[in-house]
Amino acid sequence: MSRYCFATARLFLCVLVVSEFSITYSFGADGATLKWERTVAAAKKEGKLSLYLYQGDGELEAIAQVFQKQYPEVAVTTVTGRGNQPGPRIMAERRAGKYLADVYTGGPTTPYTVYYPAKVLDPVRSALAEKKK
Numbered sequence: 001m002s003r004y005c006f007a008t009a010r011l012f013l014c015v016l017v018v019s020e021f022s023i024t025y026s027f028g029a030d031g032a033t034l035k036w037e038r039t040v041a042a043a044k045k046e047g048k049l050s051l052y053l054y055q056g057d058g059e060l061e062a063i064a065q066v067f068q069k070q071y072p073e074v075a076v077t078t079v080t081g082r083g084n085q086p087g088p089r090i091m092a093e094r095r096a097g098k099y100l101a102d103v104y105t106g107g108p109t110t111p112y113t114v115y116y117p118a119k120v121l122d123p124v125r126s127a128l129a130e131k132k133k
Contacts, residue, residue, distance in 0.1 A: 040071065043071065043074045044071070044073050044074060046074075047073070047074060047075060048074065048075045048076075048077060049067070049074055049075070049076045049077070049102050049103075050077045050079065050100050050101055050102045050103075051064050051076065051077065051078045051079070051101075051102065051103045051105075052078075052079045052080075052081070052086045052089075052090065052101045052103065052104040052105070052106075053078055053079070053080050053105050053106075054080070054081075054082070054105050054106045054107070055080035055081055055082045055085075060105060061078060061080075064076050064078050079101075083106075083107070084109070084110050084114075086101075086104065086106060086110070087110040087114045087115070090104065090115070090120070091114065091115075091118065091120070094118070094120050
């Protein structure tokens with residue numbers, strides 16, 4: 001897997017875990033606090049966070065452990081796999097009506113050749129537009 005893919009995956013998960021800081025930059029402290037509190041409240045209500053991670057990248061698993069320690073009421077589950085292994089699992093879950101993966105990290109091939117054509121990816125355009133405000 002290329003350095004670019006690893007860097008992108010790390011960046012995405014870091015933004016997820018420490019999004020309060022990026023939101024503060026975009027919206028100011030008050031907006032950041034409110035948005036972060038809503039995000040944490042929703043996570044606590046659901047009670048779990050499922051991370052589908054590229055196997056062998058200990059940094060991502062370490063970030064997940066830090067999140068778990070910071071929010072013990074949210075059970076963090078990590079599912080690891082190499083290469084194209086998570087793709088069939090996520091697609092099988094979707095066919096069964098289960099939307100278990102909250103975050104997926106991996107290479108560019110599976111999202112482009114499997115998830116995008118099946119329309120299982122959530123759009124990020126609105127999230128990016130929100131950050132520009």
